[in-house]
Amino acid sequence: MTTIKNILVSTLAFAATTVGFAQTVSLQGAGATFPYPLYSKWMAEYQKIDPKVQINYQSIGSGGGIKQILERTVDFGATDAEMTPQERAKANATLHHIPMALGAVVVTYNVPGLATGLKLSQDTLAGIFLGKIATWNDAKLAALNPGVKLPNTPITVAERTDGSGTTAVFTEYLAKISPEWKSSVGAGKSVKWPIGLGGKGNEGVTGLVKSTPGAVGYVELAYAKQNQMAMATLRNQFGAFVVPSLEGVTASAAGQKLPDDLGLSIVDAPNPKAYPISSFTYILVYQEQQDATKGKALADFLWWAIHDGQKLGAALDYAPLPKETVPDIEARLKTLTAGGKPLITKK
Amino acid sequence: MDGYLRRKTFDILARWGSLAMVLVALVPLIAVLGYLVMKGAGGLSWAFFTQLPKPVGEVGGGMANALTGSAILVGLACLIGLPVGILGGIYLAEFGDNAFGKVVRFCADVMSGVPSIAVGIFVYGLVVLSMRRFSALAGAIALAILMQPIVMRTTEELLRLVPMTLREAGLALGLPKWRVILGVVLRTGASGIATGIMLAIARVAGETAPLLFTAFGSRFISLKLDQPMGSLPVQIYTYAVSPYEDWHRQAWAAALVLVGLVLALNLLARVLTRQPGQGR
Amino acid sequence: MNLSRNPDATPAEASASRGGGNLGDQLFRILTAVFAGLTVLVLAAMALQMLRTSAASLKAFGWGFLTSRDWDPVLDAYGALPYIFGTLASSLIALAIALPVALGTAIYLAELAPLWVRRPLGILVELLAAIPSVIYGLWGIFVMSPWLRETIQPFFQKTLGWTPFFSGVPRGFGMMAGCLVLAIMILPTIASVSRDVLLAVPNTIREGALALGATRWEMVRKAVLPCAKSGILGAVILGLGRALGETMAVTMVIGNRADISWSMFGPGHSLASVIANEYAEASGDLHLSALTELGLILFGVTLLLNIVARILIWRVSRGPAGARN
Numbered sequence A: 001m002t003t004i005k006n007i008l009v010s011t012l013a014f015a016a017t018t019v020g021f022a023q024t025v026s027l028q029g030a031g032a033t034f035p036y037p038l039y040s041k042w043m044a045e046y047q048k049i050d051p052k053v054q055i056n057y058q059s060i061g062s063g064g065g066i067k068q069i070l071e072r073t074v075d076f077g078a079t080d081a082e083m084t085p086q087e088r089a090k091a092n093a094t095l096h097h098i099p100m101a102l103g104a105v106v107v108t109y110n111v112p113g114l115a116t117g118l119k120l121s122q123d124t125l126a127g128i129f130l131g132k133i134a135t136w137n138d139a140k141l142a143a144l145n146p147g148v149k150l151p152n153t154p155i156t157v158a159e160r161t162d163g164s165g166t167t168a169v170f171t172e173y174l175a176k177i178s179p180e181w182k183s184s185v186g187a188g189k190s191v192k193w194p195i196g197l198g199g200k201g202n203e204g205v206t207g208l209v210k211s212t213p214g215a216v217g218y219v220e221l222a223y224a225k226q227n228q229m230a231m232a233t234l235r236n237q238f239g240a241f242v243v244p245s246l247e248g249v250t251a252s253a254a255g256q257k258l259p260d261d262l263g264l265s266i267v268d269a270p271n272p273k274a275y276p277i278s279s280f281t282y283i284l285v286y287q288e289q290q291d292a293t294k295g296k297a298l299a300d301f302l303w304w305a306i307h308d309g310q311k312l313g314a315a316l317d318y319a320p321l322p323k324e325t326v327p328d329i330e331a332r333l334k335t336l337t338a339g340g341k342p343l344i345t346k347k
Numbered sequence B: 001m002d003g004y005l006r007r008k009t010f011d012i013l014a015r016w017g018s019l020a021m022v023l024v025a026l027v028p029l030i031a032v033l034g035y036l037v038m039k040g041a042g043g044l045s046w047a048f049f050t051q052l053p054k055p056v057g058e059v060g061g062g063m064a065n066a067l068t069g070s071a072i073l074v075g076l077a078c079l080i081g082l083p084v085g086i087l088g089g090i091y092l093a094e095f096g097d098n099a100f101g102k103v104v105r106f107c108a109d110v111m112s113g114v115p116s117i118a119v120g121i122f123v124y125g126l127v128v129l130s131m132r133r134f135s136a137l138a139g140a141i142a143l144a145i146l147m148q149p150i151v152m153r154t155t156e157e158l159l160r161l162v163p164m165t166l167r168e169a170g171l172a173l174g175l176p177k178w179r180v181i182l183g184v185v186l187r188t189g190a191s192g193i194a195t196g197i198m199l200a201i202a203r204v205a206g207e208t209a210p211l212l213f214t215a216f217g218s219r220f221i222s223l224k225l226d227q228p229m230g231s232l233p234v235q236i237y238t239y240a241v242s243p244y245e246d247w248h249r250q251a252w253a254a255a256l257v258l259v260g261l262v263l264a265l266n267l268l269a270r271v272l273t274r275q276p277g278q279g280r
Numbered sequence C: 001m002n003l004s005r006n007p008d009a010t011p012a013e014a015s016a017s018r019g020g021g022n023l024g025d026q027l028f029r030i031l032t033a034v035f036a037g038l039t040v041l042v043l044a045a046m047a048l049q050m051l052r053t054s055a056a057s058l059k060a061f062g063w064g065f066l067t068s069r070d071w072d073p074v075l076d077a078y079g080a081l082p083y084i085f086g087t088l089a090s091s092l093i094a095l096a097i098a099l100p101v102a103l104g105t106a107i108y109l110a111e112l113a114p115l116w117v118r119r120p121l122g123i124l125v126e127l128l129a130a131i132p133s134v135i136y137g138l139w140g141i142f143v144m145s146p147w148l149r150e151t152i153q154p155f156f157q158k159t160l161g162w163t164p165f166f167s168g169v170p171r172g173f174g175m176m177a178g179c180l181v182l183a184i185m186i187l188p189t190i191a192s193v194s195r196d197v198l199l200a201v202p203n204t205i206r207e208g209a210l211a212l213g214a215t216r217w218e219m220v221r222k223a224v225l226p227c228a229k230s231g232i233l234g235a236v237i238l239g240l241g242r243a244l245g246e247t248m249a250v251t252m253v254i255g256n257r258a259d260i261s262w263s264m265f266g267p268g269h270s271l272a273s274v275i276a277n278e279y280a281e282a283s284g285d286l287h288l289s290a291l292t293e294l295g296l297i298l299f300g301v302t303l304l305l306n307i308v309a310r311i312l313i314w315r316v317s318r319g320p321a322g323a324r325n
Helices: A002-020 A036-049 A062-071 A085-090 A122-130 A139-144 A165-177 A179-184 A201-211 A221-226 A246-253 A292-306 A310-316 A323-334 B002-041 B046-050 B064-094 B099-111 B116-131 B136-161 B164-172 B177-188 B190-205 B232-240 B245-272 C011-017 C023-053 C055-061 C081-112 C115-130 C133-160 C175-200 C203-211 C216-245 C248-253 C271-281 C285-317
Strands: A025-031 A053-059 A076-079 A095-110 A156-160 A197-199 A215-220 A233-235 A278-286
Touching: A025 A062, A025 A278, A025 A292, A036 A053, A036 A095, A036 A221, A036 A292, A036 A310, A053 A201, A053 A292, A062 A076, A062 A085, A062 A165, A062 A278, A062 C271, A095 A165, A095 A201, A095 A221, A095 A246, A095 A292, A095 A323, A122 A139, A122 A156, A122 A165, A122 A179, A156 A165, A156 A201, A165 A179, A165 A215, A165 A278, A197 A201, A201 A215, A201 A221, A201 C133, A215 A221, A221 A310, A246 A278, A278 A292, A292 A323, B002 B245, B002 C081, B002 C115, B002 C133, B002 C175, B002 C216, B046 B064, B064 B099, B064 B136, B064 B177, B064 B190, B064 B232, B064 B245, B064 C023, B099 B136, B099 C023, B099 C285, B116 B136, B116 C023, B116 C216, B116 C271, B116 C285, B136 B190, B136 C023, B164 B177, B177 B190, B177 C023, B190 B245, B232 B245, B232 C133, B232 C248, B245 C115, B245 C133, C023 C055, C023 C285, C055 C285, C081 C115, C081 C175, C081 C216, C081 C271, C081 C285, C115 C175, C133 C175, C133 C248, C175 C216, C175 C248, C203 C216, C216 C271, C216 C285, C248 C271, C271 C285
Parallel strands: A025 A053, A025 A076, A156 A197, A156 A215
Antiparallel strands: A076 A278, A095 A215, A095 A278
């Protein structure tokens, strides 16, 4: 009898605490690991600006972000790859892509004795990930990097196991530059990799490369930079070798106009200074928000992110949104409503 | 005497051989515990226990979110799973020598062998999709499902050990059967049931897979049961596969805390079963 | 504990033989029965829900699902073979590694060890089972895999590199790491259940063998083990069941690539680890259904193994609650 009474009392107490903490607005987001360093910085800074808003973001990959926002188990999703037509068809309400920032997919490697800045051409890049080039001192790599001492270490490729926007961007580029890649593997968030080890998230791939001598993988620039890892210098379509950097990413987006759905691929951009594997990253949010308080908090956060938040990107090597695109994005944010009423009333 | 010598040799070889196997079996235990202490002790600090995680890539911060999250998840799982387990165990011990009891026992044994990720998938479909959110409640339900068979079977075993004479004495005094069970039998078997609870808690405190898509994860301390919640095992996993040295350091420290807790519970439970169910 | 169970009147039999009883008793009995029945309900609900969610995949691929190597979310073509291979290979090899050690440990603990050492050693072995999977994964990533990559795998490559089993590049992560970590994890399960089975063998059998002049080891090998054979098989199957379902430790070290290859150095993938990696993001209905079908396969196989194991162990222990002769 006493056990049953104790249980009842504890349950009521728990219920009470749930109600009691109603003042904080908790927003749940999930998705891309590509912008996670930037988003986690944003969310920490935003909490200083508006302490009532707690934004919990889980980096589970772009595929996860898309799925969970479609299931409405989170308040916003995040992805680097735009939703496919099949995915868009599954949304039962208007779902917007809101560009947040730009980043670069870098080819990072961990080869003892090899410094950063290894030059890779389109062919050698595809060759490595196809498994055709199997050791670091392959003749093709030596030809591109005269004077660099290449060790006789076997190459271990690291790739994503989860549905990843970073993979989508990277394979989109490989499909563009290598007909063999296009026909045998293709592009997308999940592809059938010819060789390699799998890691979960950008974190997992970076971790794999960092802990395996001879490994090479594709990760977002911030991950490679934060872990002081070597990055390859890639050749763009103009023949220029471009070091992955904020400038190279900004050049990729320069002069390009956002289409109606605000989703734009800037891979292999037609700019001589462009770093060839750059990408926008998006937050997915429903136009009609079901909870007015949470919707307002989310809309305000997104508004802050595309304005003041952009300054925080530079320290992490995420390029800011091109100034020409901001008015379009603002207009899209202003269409967010809750119960029919617009959530952003700024001019 | 050749044959005898040969047999004696085999005997000695077998004794030493099996002792060697025991030592081989203990090597991983020592290796794991040793590394945990070596690499984890350095990460334990006041900050580790009280601070929230910092943004990705920044050094510092702690795992207060995961520690409180695990405590809440396991606590809630106990709230859900223990009554079901104990009452179910009472049924099996007191009323359950029939076909229904056999079916229940069979199901309990089977459930304890089911991969925990299957339970995670089940609770995702049942709770997360219906509530339209990841939540601590979903995570706790998954853990409760995993915990319940252990508690139920342990309760049954313990209650069966309580002598019939105690029950008969209670009935002879005019108590209704249910009072006999709750007031006399349960009290007598209490320490044994307590060990079962400890073992169940030790088991679910370390579960990761079912929480991946139920409680999800959170970087905040929260008491809201309808929101995602962080947990120690999930955060250890996330940090372990990442490239950040600071996260590795924290993962080792968290692992030390988790294993310390689990092993302490296990040892306590085993020490308590030295004197099973003595009368009060 | 001073009183053993009175075989003539278990509490359940006693209550069954009583008459209707008063209302409180009836209600209590129903209450506890409901809670006990929840176990059955949950198990049935799990099975049903998995069947329902994987229906689309079952219909689309049929039996071919088990033999197809294709896992392509882009083309919506799914086949379980690489994952079944990875799960089976890693579990069976782990079993092969763990079995001699576990059996030796069980025999030592049950038959050959000095009495004062049996309990503490037994507790130590069981502590191995208590360590959570994710901790083994953590240790596997930072301690075991580098050790494999730097010491063990090069050794195998030098000596047995000409065989297909040790061909390829030593990478640390891969099948070998997965098998080793699984072996460590199922070792305590097999050892402690085997030890219990051995202890359940009646002493008369031991005494008879010793009376005939057998050495200790001969007694074990020729008298005790044959008697405990089916129980030990049950313990082995339980261990196998545990290995099949292990998720975290495996996914952290096995390389996570759906590959079917002879080499122990190469990466692998298991049913449980692919579900853990892809479930949260499978937005395509067929993708989700295929993943759930993988879960169903896992669930069904572990269910079957558990049933077989329990029957085998029960036969040696002579009774569901483990009564001693």
